[in-house]
Amino acid sequence: MSTRILVVEDEEPLTLLLRYNLEAEGYKVDSVVRGDEAEVRLREQIPDLVLLDWMLPGLSGIELCRRIRARRETERLPVIMLTARGEEGDRVRGLATGADDYIVKPFSVPELLARVRALLRRTKPAHIANLLVAGDIELDRETHRVRRAGRELHLGPTEFRLLEFLMQSPGRVFTREQLLDGVWGHDVYIDERTVDVHVGRLRKAINTRETLDPIRTVRGAGYSFDETFAKGEGGLGLSTGTD
CATH class of the missing domain: 1.10.10.10 (Winged helix-like DNA-binding domain superfamily/Winged helix DNA-binding domain)
Known part of the structure; x- marks a missing residue:
């Protein structure tokens, strides 16, 4: 049974790249382009990990991450934030909001896959x-x-x-x-x-x-x-x- 990953990203080429590589690793991938759509999806079904873009239409990734941590059902949900903001202050803000990890665009796909595996190994050992x-x-x-x-x-x-x-x-x-x-x-x-x-x-x-x-x-x-x-x-x- 595949581990489920929700990709919240409004750049279609990047979403396709992530889906292709994640599915090649055996993960089951779902995706949405808006932050508010992601919030609705998370209330319908909780995935095993979220890849979350910082800048999103509808609801920002930062605000969505806050709401994820505020809900009892998702407070421990693993979240990796994807963003073009590479300054130290932005990284600190993203992690302080509740993200478990932070990857700056453009990034290496093998590195992202390694971080996904490492986070799942740490937070959801039953899935590996x-x-x-x-x-x-x-x-x-x-x-x-x-x-x-x-x-x-x-x-x-x-x-x-x-x-x-x-x-x-x-x-x-x-x-x-x-x-x-x-x-x-x-x-x-x-x-x-x-x-x-x-x-x-x-x-x-x-x-x-x-x-x-x-x-x-x-x-x-x-x-x-x-x-x-x-x-x-x-x-x-x-x-x-x-x-």
Whole structure:
């Protein structure tokens, strides 16, 4: 499952350049050209990282960054600011507003990609780890295998992606619409009740009468991977798979 990056940039050639290179790295990219459009998009769906231009129509990048940090849902959202302003005072202002990193135009694409990887590694390790571990459940992204208490489980591709998506954010409740976007993608038009069917299949595949169900149903809201399951069974662990 790809890490999602929102590009907020009003220069179309630069947006196309960023999209091409980010998608080549395996990221899923969305883009908007106005700051106010970006604010609306962030209320609809929270990406894993934002590349944010300083000068934007509608709402400046600086103001949008302030609003991102002011919302509880996005206060920890990684933000890299892109700008032609290279003076020290401007860099300090951008970082003081809440940006995690600051890149001056024109910039090296390999350097930007390296900074994206470094920021994700620091702030969202689950999105770059090869092995997700929660309690007695292990999900290996490289081999597409899932084990529970050492026993290999047989999951379909959709159930695998669904479990992976939920395990990345233990405790967070996702609506059916958010799960559809995160697991199936924006361009797939299926009924939200399809989520219920696949959650049922996932539960059947990973649970037995003797085991705890790590997937929590939140009535009227959606589903989450129960953080108390992860803590009670030994905690959520992340491994790069390089040991």
